[in-house]
Amino acid sequence: MSISPVTLRILSIGTARDNFLKKLLSLHSSMQYELFPSERFTFFSLSSGSCGNCYYLGNSRYGILIDAGLGPRVIRKRLAQHGVELSSIMAILITHDHYDHIKSAGYLGEKMYIPVYATRAVHRGIEACPMINNRLNGSAKYIEKGAPFQIEDLRITAFNVPHDSNDNAGYLIEFGGQKLAIATDVGMITEEVAHYMLQANHLVIESNYDEEMLQNGRYPIYLKKRISSGTGHLSNRQAAEFLANNFHDGLRNIWLCHLSGDNNNPQLAYSTMKEHLSRRGIEVGLQLSLRVFERNVLSDKTEF
Numbered sequence: 001m002s003i004s005p006v007t008l009r010i011l012s013i014g015t016a017r018d019n020f021l022k023k024l025l026s027l028h029s030s031m032q033y034e035l036f037p038s039e040r041f042t043f044f045s046l047s048s049g050s051c052g053n054c055y056y057l058g059n060s061r062y063g064i065l066i067d068a069g070l071g072p073r074v075i076r077k078r079l080a081q082h083g084v085e086l087s088s089i090m091a092i093l094i095t096h097d098h099y100d101h102i103k104s105a106g107y108l109g110e111k112m113y114i115p116v117y118a119t120r121a122v123h124r125g126i127e128a129c130p131m132i133n134n135r136l137n138g139s140a141k142y143i144e145k146g147a148p149f150q151i152e153d154l155r156i157t158a159f160n161v162p163h164d165s166n167d168n169a170g171y172l173i174e175f176g177g178q179k180l181a182i183a184t185d186v187g188m189i190t191e192e193v194a195h196y197m198l199q200a201n202h203l204v205i206e207s208n209y210d211e212e213m214l215q216n217g218r219y220p221i222y223l224k225k226r227i228s229s230g231t232g233h234l235s236n237r238q239a240a241e242f243l244a245n246n247f248h249d250g251l252r253n254i255w256l257c258h259l260s261g262d263n264n265n266p267q268l269a270y271s272t273m274k275e276h277l278s279r280r281g282i283e284v285g286l287q288l289s290l291r292v293f294e295r296n297v298l299s300d301k302t303e304f
Contacts, residue, residue: 039153041175042301043202046070046078048257049295053101053184055204056084057173062152065092065114066171066182068104072112075104078298086112091141091151094118095161095184096168097125106134117141117149119158121167145169159196162187164231172196178304180204184258187231189242198246202304204293205243207256207273208233209263217263233258236269240276247282253302257293266292 039059046054052069056079063084068075076086092114095101105126109116116139118126123140126132143149148157153176158169163185170183170193181200183193197203214224214235227233243254256269270292274284284290293299 039176040303041178042082042084042303043180044082044301045255045257045293045297045299046075047296047298048184048293049259049261050100051261051296052103053095053258055182056082057154057180058084058088059153062088062090064151064154065089065108067095067101067184068092068108068116069100070103072104072107075108081298082301089114092116093156093158093171094122094126095170095182096163096165097122097129098165098185099129099131101185102126102129102132106132106136109136109139110134113139115139115141117143117151117156119143119145119167119169122165122169125166143169157196160190160192161185162190162193162231164226164229170196172199178202182257186234187229189234189238194242194246198248201250202253202255202302203243203251204255204257205239206234206258207236207239207264207269207292208258209235209260210268210272211235211237213268214260214263219262227260227263233260236264236272237276240273243273244276244280244282247277247280249287251288252304253289253291255291255293255299259292259295261295266294 041057041059043057047070053067054070054075055066057064079086092108094105094116105116108114111134116136120142126136143158145158145160148155155174157172161168161170161183168185173180178201179199180202181197182204183197184206186206209227214227256273259269273290277284
């Protein structure tokens with residue numbers, strides 16, 4: 001049976017088309033990492049300490065805040081200084097219900113329609129706070145410690161952190177094969193706190209006070225005891241000893257947060273941590289980056 005010239009022409013066109021599609025698919029496969037690169041995330045502090053706590057994590061499409069202890073105008077302004085629009089914030093994670101962590105939670109939740117995630121006990125504390133003018137209603141989202149939840153690409157797990165608030169949570173945030181953990185207002189490093197912090201590639205850890213400065217300072221005895229108790233804050237030495245004893249190769253960034261304005265300073269917190277790490281042969285600047293979040297100061301941003 002002979003095949004007509006027209007049929008041969010059609011078959012030839014079909015074969016050429018199939019070959020073209022195969023080449024196109026092959027080209028797409030080889031170029032997809034250039035055309036569709038993994039989203040890079042940015043992290044920075046808007047402020048840290050009893051003057052107000054607020055941290056940002058996000059990419060080019062969206063971001064979240066961890067705590068909202070600044071006024072809404074300050075939050076908007078400091079986000080903008082790093083090229084972030086407040087309208088891109090998809091959620092706020094609240095650690096605990098002390099005012100320096102929740103100042104704008106009501107306004108951002110109810111006026112800006114940003115979901116506010118916290119445990120039920122923390123939400124009760126926010127509701128009871130007399131300085132919060134906007135009460136959370138539809139924007140309140142309830143979470144449970146140890147139960148992961150998802151916000152866009154972020155897989156988030158809250159964990160228990162001892163502190164003298166209604167409740168206190170740290171957060172482990174997983175994204176793009178990386179993990180960021182934050183633990184602030186830490187009375188002591190329990191097994192649970194250590195379990196989550198030691199998973200982190202990027203770690204925000206409290207380094208609140210220098211023990212000698214606290215003991216020799218002007219605070220009354222009851223306040224000194226409260227700060228140094230197992231439900232108070234973490235000292236420079238405690239944070240440094242923990243990380244020096246538990247350093248792992250996956251840890252790339254350490255930020256020291258929630259420094260006291262009376263019983264600490266950035267240079268002292270930094271040098272205490274660096275010295276403890278160096279004694280264990282861990283070289284800051286080579287094996288990992290160490291930075292301090294200063295009080296009421298917008299930090300540099302870090303991309304990863």
